[in-house]
Amino acid sequence: MTIDFNLSPAQKKIQLMARDFSENVLAPVVRDADREPDPLKAFQMTKPAYIEAYKQGIAFGMLPSEYGGGGLTNVELILAAEEICAVDPGFACTVLVNGLALMPVWYWGTEEQKKRIIGAATSDPTGEWIAGYAASEPPGTPGGTANFDNPAAYPAGIGVTARKDGNNYVLNGRKYWPCNVGGWDGEGANVNLVVVRTDESKGGTHGLSAVLVERGTPGVSYHIIDSFGHRTTPNSEIIFSDAKIPAENLVEGTFGNGDLLINRNFAWSGPVAGIAAVGIARSAFEDALTWSKTNTAGSPHPIIHFQNVGYVLGDVAAKIEACRYFCWKTAHYIDEHGYHGELIGAMNKTYCTEALLDGVYKCMQVVGVNSADKKYSFERYLREAAIFPIYDGGNFGMQRRRVHGVLASPDFNPRALMDNEYVEFTKEMEEIDTIAAHV
The missing domain is CATH 1.10.540.10 (Acyl-CoA dehydrogenase/oxidase, N-terminal domain)
Structure with a gap:
């Protein structure tokens, strides 16, 4: 087999x-x-x-x-x-x-x-070494990151600039939402990978690159963001004010290809976000099942014996199983195809995170108003599940647009994933749905 x-x-x-x-x-x-x-x-x-x-x-x-x-x-x-x-x-x-x-x-x-x-x-004797990834930028006009590959020149798309100055790049601008970047003390991770605009005259498909900003770099400051979910991991704003980094800290193969880096990164993390949704839905389901077997809601017997409770929990269990195996399939595909999975990674992330947000809420409906009591964990499950569709390349931004770009390609084979064929993601598949691409 x-x-x-x-x-x-x-x-x-x-x-x-x-x-x-x-x-x-x-x-x-x-x-x-x-x-x-x-x-x-x-x-x-x-x-x-x-x-x-x-x-x-x-x-x-x-x-x-x-x-x-x-x-x-x-x-x-x-x-x-x-x-x-x-x-x-x-x-x-x-x-x-x-x-x-x-x-x-x-x-x-x-x-x-x-x-x-x-x-x-991988060789830190303290075990504290941590890295951050900074692509997202603050909202505004222009602002945000969903249309990072917009073909228009600066200031559309990525707004953090990296201008070459001798043997250095000088960074200016702001990032917003990146995780880990502030490190354990809010003063910076050991290193941050930052997507920047190295050519302001070019659009997002040719003007972006990635640089490594090491802890202690002058001109870099961090402000921690207070979010409603994922409370145990830190999101931050980064402000770059004439921050100089050595030119050798530009990640060589990303020069002019920062757009492909973003797409590949969020493809790789797709099944991780999907399986995160599986994990939190699993916990909500197990707690709701235990609740339904031990609480009567005033009836003569536990509510698990009512059809609607059994049907709802059965549907949630089916979603968890289906999403788990979709994540396995996606991870296997990425393993098989050189850590590329731009199409299937996005499909996996959007489907699983949205299906299981609904699954968590269905579990809360089974428990009823008591699920709002903070002495139980359901309110945390809901907060965590609500983060998945809007982070890690938001489902309504980067993720679905990448799927759209691949499907719209004249060379797309609709049976490729079924046959485990490699689906190459190219710059020609970007820019779709961006305003400038349709002017």
Whole structure:
């Protein structure tokens, strides 16, 4: 058989290791950290768990073993991610962003950059090393990031500029929402991968690149954002004011290809976001099922014996199973096709995150008004589930537009994913739905 849904012994070991870590190391800190009003303090409360995750190979498990990473396949990564997300998707996001920041260095960086940056990430004796990924920008006119590949020149699209000045690039502008970038103290991660505009005369498909901004760079400041979900991971605003970085910190293969970096990054993270939705929906479902078997709502017997309760929970269980296997398929596809999956990654992320947001709410309807009581976890499940469709390349922005661009291509084969064929994502598939492309 070529299709086997049984985990191998090695895969099962990874799953159980992640479950043990999540239930015994991470879970004890989540409730208090989630309720901490100061977002930076909330993040800092997870630091001991992060250090343990580092020691166990979780924090950089997605990076190649030749540079000290865990060498996990994408299938193995999402097996572990589901277990972590069932306890706390915020913490899982912290780990995910390490990959979003450093995998492009693996894809496109020089050998010196790989050894210097990835090597440092995977050999920190303190276990505190952390990386940030900065693409998103603040709203305004113009502003935001959904139309980052708009063909118009600056200031449309990405607004952080990087002007060449001798042996340096000088950065100016603002980023908004990137995760991890402020580091443990709000003064900067060890390194941040920042998508910038290196050519203001060109549009988003040719004028963008990625640079590495290291902690302590003058002219860079951070402000922590207070969000309603993923309270244990920090989002920040970054302000660049004539910040100079060495020219060798430009990730070589991204020069003029920052657009492809963004699309590839959010394709890779698609099944991770999808499995995060599976994890949190799984927890909501298990709690609702337990509730329905132990509470009567005033009837002579537990409410699980009412048809509507059984039907609703059965539908939620089906969605969880369907989405789990869609995530497995997507991760396997990315493994098979050189860490590309721009089409299937976006489809997976949009479908699973929206289907399971509804699933979490259906569980709350089964429990009823008591699900609003903060002594239970349902309100946290809902807050977490509501984040998934709007973060990580929002479903109404980057994700669906990438699918649209691929489908509109005259060369698109509608049976490609079914046949596990490689679907190449090209610059010609970008710009769709952007205003300037239709003028």
